[in-house]
Amino acid sequence: MRALLVVNPIATTTRPRTREVLVSALSAELDLEIAETTHRGHAIELGTRAAREHYDVVVALGGDGTVNEVVNGLLVDGPRDDLPALGVVPGGSANVFIRALGAPRDPVDATGLLLEALRANRRRSIGLGQVNDRWFIFCAGFGLDAAVVGRVEQARSRGRTATPGLYVRSAVAQYFRGPERTTTSIELKLDAPPADAADGVGAEPSGRFAAVIVQNCSPWTYLGPRPVNPCPEASFDAGLDLLALRALGLPSTLRTVWQILSPQPDPHGRHILREHDLSGFVLRSDAALAAQVDGDYLGELSELRFTAVPNALRVVV
Numbered sequence: 001m002r003a004l005l006v007v008n009p010i011a012t013t014t015r016p017r018t019r020e021v022l023v024s025a026l027s028a029e030l031d032l033e034i035a036e037t038t039h040r041g042h043a044i045e046l047g048t049r050a051a052r053e054h055y056d057v058v059v060a061l062g063g064d065g066t067v068n069e070v071v072n073g074l075l076v077d078g079p080r081d082d083l084p085a086l087g088v089v090p091g092g093s094a095n096v097f098i099r100a101l102g103a104p105r106d107p108v109d110a111t112g113l114l115l116e117a118l119r120a121n122r123r124r125s126i127g128l129g130q131v132n133d134r135w136f137i138f139c140a141g142f143g144l145d146a147a148v149v150g151r152v153e154q155a156r157s158r159g160r161t162a163t164p165g166l167y168v169r170s171a172v173a174q175y176f177r178g179p180e181r182t183t184t185s186i187e188l189k190l191d192a193p194p195a196d197a198a199d200g201v202g203a204e205p206s207g208r209f210a211a212v213i214v215q216n217c218s219p220w221t222y223l224g225p226r227p228v229n230p231c232p233e234a235s236f237d238a239g240l241d242l243l244a245l246r247a248l249g250l251p252s253t254l255r256t257v258w259q260i261l262s263p264q265p266d267p268h269g270r271h272i273l274r275e276h277d278l279s280g281f282v283l284r285s286d287a288a289l290a291a292q293v294d295g296d297y298l299g300e301l302s303e304l305r306f307t308a309v310p311n312a313l314r315v316v317v
């Protein structure tokens with residue numbers, strides 16, 4: 001089996017020792033080629049090459065940013081049955097994707113599970129999301145959460161480490177100092193169900209919102225060991241889920257945060273819209289707002305078109 005190992009050497013927890021263990025374990029099982037990323041976007045180029053040169057497996061050692069890039073490279077020409085399968089060994093700070101699939105956080109344990117899955121030829125087919133022309137694996141956001149991701153990225157470029165504390169402090173600072181609390185400019189338009197679309201009936205806008213969180217699996221993210229799950233029904237086997245907040249007033253926002261962090265999360269109330277298993281929708285805002293996919297800041301945009309793509313990728317797990 002031909003495999004490409006993509007290593008992000010600067011990811012938060014990628015250690016030379018982990019890399020050595022992984023390389024010797026994988027080399028015993030696979031015809032292995034190793035590539036280290038040297039710049040942002042490099043893993044997209046490597047994923048594209050692996051797809052076009054018909055590798056059997058691509059293993060990503062890094063954080064969710066690296067995995068997102070590999071996936072965008074693999075799917076550059078769209079989903080196909082013979083695309084390389086994806087394996088992941090966690091080397092980032094949160095490693096949401098691989099943990100959401102039930103794999104261990106520890107890279108050596110995750111390597112053990114990956115080898116077991118390779119030997120047993122175990123693959124799981126998962127659905128993915130697409131926003132504009134970018135694929136995402138587990139989440140996307142428009143408004144407040146994306147602005148927090150942008151703030152954390154800025155802090156990291158100044159040398160700070162991504163910790164749960166940094167995310168919480170950035171969220172509080174963005175809430176009180178950012179513009180999102182006083183704007184409700186996001187318009188959500190769900191795609192018409194297929195039957196209505198056939199009748200030529202378009203979907204009506206579902207209202208205006210201050211922030212929208214999109215999930216492709218459960219949970220949305222982790223704070224340390226703790227899953228954070230605004231849309232607990234979200235699944236790789238269904239379409240996209242979303243939680244949209246009509247306003248970000250302090251009492252209602254605190255209530256929503258409380259509901260999301262409870263052991264059995266079930267956010268609800270008049271100021272919330274929750275949707276499960278959507279095939280597609282559009283978010284539009286007159287003023288450009290912060291957008292993010294899989295924890296990667298996209299900048300400020302005014303329109304995001306989302307599509308759920310079932311069975312887009314096979315994962316070795």
Ligand SMILES: Nc1ncnc2c1ncn2[C@@H]1O[C@H](COP(=O)(O)OP(=O)(O)OP(=O)(O)O)[C@@H](O)[C@H]1O
Binds near residue numbers: 011063064091095
């Ligand atoms: N050699 C490199 N120099 C600079 N940036 C790189 C390099 N290799 C990869 N990157 C970029 O680093 C970004 C972050 O990487 P990654 O997500 O793997 O680690 P992380 O940020 O530590 O993890 P997490 O996303 O869990 O916080 C990626 O978006 C990728 O584009």
